[in-house]
Amino acid sequence: MTPPSRLLGAEPKSRATIRVAAAGDIHCDESSGPAAREAFAALEGSADLVLLAGDLTTHGEPRQAAVLADACRELSMPAAAVLGNHDHHAGRGDEVAAILAEAGVDVLDRRHATYSVAGCHVGVAGIKGFVGGFHGLGLPDFGEPSLRAIYAETGAEAEALAEGLTKIALCPFRIALLHYAPLSDTLRGEPTEIWAFLGSDRLAAPLLEHRPDLVLHGHAHAGTFEASLDGVPVHNVSVPVIGRDFWIFELESAEHVPGALH
Ligand SMILES: [Mn+2]
Numbered sequence: 001m002t003p004p005s006r007l008l009g010a011e012p013k014s015r016a017t018i019r020v021a022a023a024g025d026i027h028c029d030e031s032s033g034p035a036a037r038e039a040f041a042a043l044e045g046s047a048d049l050v051l052l053a054g055d056l057t058t059h060g061e062p063r064q065a066a067v068l069a070d071a072c073r074e075l076s077m078p079a080a081a082v083l084g085n086h087d088h089h090a091g092r093g094d095e096v097a098a099i100l101a102e103a104g105v106d107v108l109d110r111r112h113a114t115y116s117v118a119g120c121h122v123g124v125a126g127i128k129g130f131v132g133g134f135h136g137l138g139l140p141d142f143g144e145p146s147l148r149a150i151y152a153e154t155g156a157e158a159e160a161l162a163e164g165l166t167k168i169a170l171c172p173f174r175i176a177l178l179h180y181a182p183l184s185d186t187l188r189g190e191p192t193e194i195w196a197f198l199g200s201d202r203l204a205a206p207l208l209e210h211r212p213d214l215v216l217h218g219h220a221h222a223g224t225f226e227a228s229l230d231g232v233p234v235h236n237v238s239v240p241v242i243g244r245d246f247w248i249f250e251l252e253s254a255e256h257v258p259g260a261l262h
Contacts (some may be wrong), residue, residue: 015234016120016253018173019046021246022237024053024218027086028068036071038246047248048077048117052105053218053237054084054128054179057096065096069103078115080106082126084179084219108177109162112167120253122175123168128162129180129217130154132200139196162206172253174212179219182207185227186236187220198223207232213251 015023021043028036029135043050050072057064065087065194088095097107115122132138132154141151161176168174181187181199190198200221206230207215215234223236225247237247 009188013098016118016172018118018120018122018251019048020051020122020175020214020249020251021047021049022051022053022216022235022249023236023242023246024179024216024236025035025055025084025221025240026052026068027055027058027170027239028071029058029064032064033067033070036068040071041076043246044076047209047246049076049115049122049124050077050079051124051175051177051216052079052081053216054082055086055218056081056083056100057087060092060096062092062095062099064092065099069105072100072105074104075104078117079104080108080113080115080124080126082108082128082153082177084128091176092144093153108164110157110164112164114168114171118153119217121171122173123171124175124177125161125164125168125212126177127157127164127203129161129178129182129199129203130157131180131197133196133204134184134199134201137196138166138200138202154202158200158202158206161203162209165206165210165212171212173251174210174214176207176212178203178215178217181217181220181223181236182215183227183229183234184218186217186224190220204229207234214249220228250257 112125130153182203187195211232216237218238221238221240227234
């Protein structure tokens with residue numbers, strides 16, 4: 001059978017597969033060094049990109065970030081992270097981010113990054129996310145300024161995610177990386193009383209609009225691994241949920257089927 005002519009530009013592009021290692025809630029502290037180094041070293045040869053879904057440290061102390069940074073410094077593949085609430089606890093989130101950046105980890109705090117891995121461009125849009133609740137029963141934009149400030153912060157996170165996903169819209173692989181959950185289905189297992197503190201479905205709006213290939217979050221240690229947001233795969237990669245150091249996702253590029261000519 002004769003292959004289609006390249007000149008027609010109508011052939012499906014070749015399929016490509018990338019391997020993404022993901023974990024959230026690593027919670028490094030001063031004693032984590034050997035285990036962290038071993039876990040990251042084990043990724044060599046089995047992953048093309050590493051994504052960390054926040055709560056990188058137990059208390060957001062720079063010396064704890066340094067433990068993780070040391071484990072990441074020798075990685076041969078790119079690594080990106082978002083911070084979690086724990087990483088802000090000491091009020092030194094900027095220092096945590098700077099220490100990781102110095103070790104080559106891109107901290108995507110309302111930012112995006114693109115990578116060329118396994119011959120393919122991968123775009124990652126990252127936010128920490130924030131609280132608020134789900135299903136129309138979440139925190140309203142009403143009342144005390146302190147409460148409205150929380151509502152506004154979640155809104156700013158959602159806007160930043162939309163902006164990041166817009167920036168990576170043309171990448172063959174697009175991933176959204178969060179700490180807080182954008183839907184409640186991956187919270188099942190957690191007490192419903194605390195769901196509002198584990199995420200907000202206001203974060204889901206940009207995901208539904210842009211439909212990335214993969215959405216990753218952490219934060220819900222007792223939650224559920226897998227869910228779908230109107231067909232967009234969402235995974236809670238919190239280490240206690242995945243039950244291992246990293247989950248390896250294999251993403252295959254969608255076959256490009258050219259539209260009909262008009
Ligand atoms: Mn957390």
